[in-house]
Amino acid sequence: MDSAMRDARIETIRTYFRLVDARDPALLDLFSDDVRFYFPKFGVAVGKAAVAQFGERIGRELASLVHDIDGFVFTVDGDRIVVEGQEAGVTATGESWPDGEISQGRFCNVFEFDGSLISRTYIYVDPDFTSADQPRLQRYREGGEAASPRDVALRYLETVGLYRAEPDDPQRLAAITELFSEDADWDIVGDRERVPWIGPRRGRAEIAAFFRDLIAGIEPRHFEVRSVLADGERAVILGELASLVRSTGRLIETEFAFDLTVKQGRIVRYRMLEDSHAVAQAA
Numbered sequence: 001m002d003s004a005m006r007d008a009r010i011e012t013i014r015t016y017f018r019l020v021d022a023r024d025p026a027l028l029d030l031f032s033d034d035v036r037f038y039f040p041k042f043g044v045a046v047g048k049a050a051v052a053q054f055g056e057r058i059g060r061e062l063a064s065l066v067h068d069i070d071g072f073v074f075t076v077d078g079d080r081i082v083v084e085g086q087e088a089g090v091t092a093t094g095e096s097w098p099d100g101e102i103s104q105g106r107f108c109n110v111f112e113f114d115g116s117l118i119s120r121t122y123i124y125v126d127p128d129f130t131s132a133d134q135p136r137l138q139r140y141r142e143g144g145e146a147a148s149p150r151d152v153a154l155r156y157l158e159t160v161g162l163y164r165a166e167p168d169d170p171q172r173l174a175a176i177t178e179l180f181s182e183d184a185d186w187d188i189v190g191d192r193e194r195v196p197w198i199g200p201r202r203g204r205a206e207i208a209a210f211f212r213d214l215i216a217g218i219e220p221r222h223f224e225v226r227s228v229l230a231d232g233e234r235a236v237i238l239g240e241l242a243s244l245v246r247s248t249g250r251l252i253e254t255e256f257a258f259d260l261t262v263k264q265g266r267i268v269r270y271r272m273l274e275d276s277h278a279v280a281q282a283a
Helices: 003-022 025-030 048-061 134-142 149-165 170-177 203-217 276-282
Strands: 031-039 043-046 062-067 073-077 080-091 106-114 117-125 180-188 218-231 234-245 251-263 266-274
Touching (some): 003 025, 003 062, 003 080, 003 106, 025 031, 031 048, 043 048, 048 062, 149 218
Parallel strands (some): 180 266
Antiparallel strands (some): 234 251, 251 266
């Protein structure tokens, strides 16, 4: 193949990516009628209609897609040209990728030509653009399965129970906060003027402060779990408790629900629902 044909084909590939980014249907004009196409999870297909079908499907998933065309690396071998590069985009739900840490936006395309037309394009890329496949990510990054929301909920109950028994042990407090993500969203709704330990908190340090404030303000008397329910990323713990308010000598008696959202084995959102009026009256 002479250099003119090689350069023309490379320019066709650049045009291909420009049209992909622009979502221009003129993209199909670059292919032969019997083009062979491959994309992970989509599979292998033949013909322009299959390429158009794939474009429509991925278009529902991505709001935008941009390729770093100037940074492409081309490897030419006869009628085959391999392209290595990087891409970035925004999903239909508004999530930007790559993050530069886990998702890199790297891809490799293999093109084959019949004259000036693309007769085969196989795309090798991770279709999990935003690293949403958390169980697999956990295995690859940390070497094991992420704990399920139910497992995390049970571990939370076990660890909090130990803390209640030995409130001054910093190691046990650290074991509780380790169950939460670094920027965990925590809230217990109620009368914050009367009950100093409730209210919103953010992150492990503030959650640790909650437990210190809690044990300074109350003396646990009864704690019973009735159910632990889990669905998707959420776990809900249902039960009842009784606690003596140290400053007033009054008893709090209430049913409760702990609502946990768990991602990658850590609690990212925590809500406690209880009889906030009874708590305020006792305090």
